[in-house]
Amino acid sequence: MTNWPELEQKYLMHTVERIPIVLVKGQGARVWDEAGKEYLDFVAGWAVNSLGHCHPVVVKAVTEQVQTLIQTSNQFYTIPQLRLAELLVQHSCLDKVFFSNSGAEANEGAVKLARRYGKLNLNGAYEVITVTGSFHGRTLAMVAASGQAKFQQPYTPLPSGFVNVGFNDIEAIKAATTDKTCAVMLEPVQGESGVNLVSEDYLAAVRAWCDQKGILLILDEIQTGIARTGTLFAYEQYGVEPDIMTLAKGLASGIPIGAVLAKEKAAVFTPGQHGSTYGGNPLVCAAAYAAVKFTIDNNIAANAKQVGEYFMDGLRKLQRKYPFVKEVRGRGLLIAIEFSSDIGKQVLMACLERGLLVNKVKPNAIRFMPPLIIGKKEVDQALDILDKALASIG
Ligand SMILES: *Cc1c(COP(=O)(O)O)cnc(C)c1O
Numbered sequence: 001m002t003n004w005p006e007l008e009q010k011y012l013m014h015t016v017e018r019i020p021i022v023l024v025k026g027q028g029a030r031v032w033d034e035a036g037k038e039y040l041d042f043v044a045g046w047a048v049n050s051l052g053h054c055h056p057v058v059v060k061a062v063t064e065q066v067q068t069l070i071q072t073s074n075q076f077y078t079i080p081q082l083r084l085a086e087l088l089v090q091h092s093c094l095d096k097v098f099f100s101n102s103g104a105e106a107n108e109g110a111v112k113l114a115r116r117y118g119k120l121n122l123n124g125a126y127e128v129i130t131v132t133g134s135f136h137g138r139t140l141a142m143v144a145a146s147g148q149a150k151f152q153q154p155y156t157p158l159p160s161g162f163v164n165v166g167f168n169d170i171e172a173i174k175a176a177t178t179d180k181t182c183a184v185m186l187e188p189v190q191g192e193s194g195v196n197l198v199s200e201d202y203l204a205a206v207r208a209w210c211d212q213k214g215i216l217l218i219l220d221e222i223q224t225g226i227a228r229t230g231t232l233f234a235y236e237q238y239g240v241e242p243d244i245m246t247l248a249k250g251l252a253s254g255i256p257i258g259a260v261l262a263k264e265k266a267a268v269f270t271p272g273q274h275g276s277t278y279g280g281n282p283l284v285c286a287a288a289y290a291a292v293k294f295t296i297d298n299n300i301a302a303n304a305k306q307v308g309e310y311f312m313d314g315l316r317k318l319q320r321k322y323p324f325v326k327e328v329r330g331r332g333l334l335i336a337i338e339f340s341s342d343i344g345k346q347v348l349m350a351c352l353e354r355g356l357l358v359n360k361v362k363p364n365a366i367r368f369m370p371p372l373i374i375g376k377k378e379v380d381q382a383l384d385i386l387d388k389a390l391a392s393i394g
Pocket of ligand 1: 102103104105107135136137138187191192220221222223224248249
């Protein structure tokens with residue numbers, strides 16, 4: 001057998017700490033490694049494969065579209081793009097869509113849109129307020145937007161125009177707002193930095209503040225959107241509507257795509273001001289349309305809510321059994337457990353050995369973001385493996 005890790009050492013840049021298995025196949029909530037070992041996948045491509053691996057509706061849509069029309073450039077009308085935009089607008093509070101290829105790119109588009117809005121309506125205001133622990137992507141501007149020093153320090157000086165303030169702190173946002181502020185950008189649940197939930201009234205208070213100041217609220221729903229947290233979009237649970245929302249991860253259940261959605265008043269691009277060569281091409285849009293349509297028609301959000309609650313109950317039972325499990329938190333099927341010491345890697349490896357993939361989101365925490373189509377059976381299996389894994393450590 002080829003030694004794949006050796007090839008990785010030789011040929012790839014090391015931007016990620018690899019988990020030592022080579023995956024070759026996926027189906028539903030399961031993946032298989034090169035040796036044929038089966039794993040229950042509670043990582044799902046980092047919250048991407050929402051309908052599981054190789055879901056038939058996505059496979060069918062991609063197969064048909066790849067044989068019909070893949071890429072045209074955006075000078076031409078293409079039907080999958082229009083149908084997807086219509087579907088997203090009909091099922092959200094937003095009015096207009098721009099398609100990109102990834103999450104970071106969608107956020108770049110959102111910030112450009114907010115700056116355009118600032119030029120047109122707020123005397124050239126351009127600053128965007130973001131919060132500590134946020135994650136908005138890996139481009140230089142999004143590294144500046146993300147309130148995490150570890151992503152910023154290697155690349156200073158960073159693009160200007162971003163102000164990071166404390167998490168869950170409305171007063172900090174108020175204090176940072178000046179006549180240069182055009183928007184506040186937030187994740188409804190911070191995924192990448194550990195599944196940090198915003199307090200109940202925080203988002204509503206931010207919304208009210210943005211309204212009072214006439215500035216825009218951008219919600220980064222790249223991880224929380226498309227049913228992950230138990231509603232199609234997380235904002236629905238907070239009773240607030242964003243002016244701009246970004247999507248990516250679960251949008252096409254595995255095919256790379258991103259989207260910026262905006263209310264009519266904030267959709268201020270004019271031809272030539274923004275663009276993308278591949279963004280919204282027929283292939284990715286056909287996949288996304290199939291994935292979103294299936295998600296809506298089958299109320300996958302309700303399943304994520306129900307199964308998520310069942311999973312959290314099970315995790316809380318484990319917490320009572322293992323005192324070093326400090327906290328269980330989450331919404332829908334975006335869940336983390338935090339330990340009282342840095343045993344995240346050990347837990348991950350103990351789960352891996354027993355056939356469960358989880359994500360070490362912090363040295364002392366693991367995150368679960370399984371496909372949203374799982375049921376109690378998969379959760380029971382995961383809890384059983386986790387129980388044994390924790391017993392082997394504690
Ligand atoms: C993953 C993620 C991004 C970045 O998306 P990419 O597709 O990796 O560029 C941005 N924001 C949030 C909230 C994310 O979870």
